[in-house]
Amino acid sequence: LGDYAGGSLYLVVGILAALHHARENGAGQVVDAAIVDGTAHLSAMIHGMLSAGGWQDRRGANLLDGGCPFxxxxxxxxxxxxxxxxxxxxxxxxxxxxxxxxxxxxxxxxxxxxxxxxxxxxxxxxxxxxxxxxxxxxxxxxxxxxVLSLREAPHHPHLAARGTFTDHDGIPQPAPAPRFSATPTAVRTGPALPGADTEAVVRDWGLAPDWVPPPASRPDPAVHNPQ
Incomplete structure (x- = not known):
């Protein structure tokens, strides 16, 4: 709720809004996206209910906090x-x-x-x-x-019909969201292994072409790809 919703998602929305503004006006701006601000904003409905007398300021006594039996x-x-x-x-x-x-x-x-x-x-x-x-x-x-477990959820008929989860290299995981009609998304690669792309990055950055990473920074195939 904090890191992903109140933090990163609000930051992404802010960046997109700032890019739109820059495209229209030619000027950039600082996007100040704090986790506490975003998380507080997510609770705007609850604060509204509290102000209107429809929410008690104590736990387990309201419609949405476990106080309601239905x-x-x-x-x-x-x-x-x-x-x-x-x-x-x-x-x-x-x-x-x-x-x-x-x-x-x-x-x-x-x-x-x-x-x-x-x-x-x-x-x-x-x-x-x-x-x-x-x-x-x-x-x-x-x-x-x-209430389904993490392993059960991908097999729920509705989630399976929508393709809410996908399988890549034998690893079940949530599929990318949201979905786009013109630019569909997909999981194309597995997670990066520590050190696997170091040499490519060095070449891309124009560093010493003959530089070789020390053995400790190279991924161990026996560890990361057990047979």
């Missing part, structure tokens, strides 16, 4: 988890119906009953495995889905 994760009978995000009334109604406790639906609008509702939801999820509950909610608008 927005969180629940353990299943096999020790795995299901994620629930049924905030809107129509999604919540479908969630409660498929979960099998529609009689407790009115507790949604009464925070004093949230502990009761949370206990009931937790008990229901503990009555079946993650895969069993996944089948129950499949194809519905209940906003309930399985």
């Amino acid at each position: 927005y969180g994760t629940y353990e299943t009978a096999d020790g795995r988890y299901m994620a629930v995000g049924a905030l809107e009334p129509q999604f919540y109604a479908e969630f409660m119906r498929l979960l099998g406790i529609p009689d407790l639906a009115p507790a949604r609008d009464d925070p004093s009953r949230w502990p009761e509702l949370r206990a009931a939801v937790a008990a229901r999820f503990k009555s079946g495995t993650r895969d069993e509950w996944t089948a129950v909610f499949a194809g519905s608008d209940a906003c309930a889905a399985p």
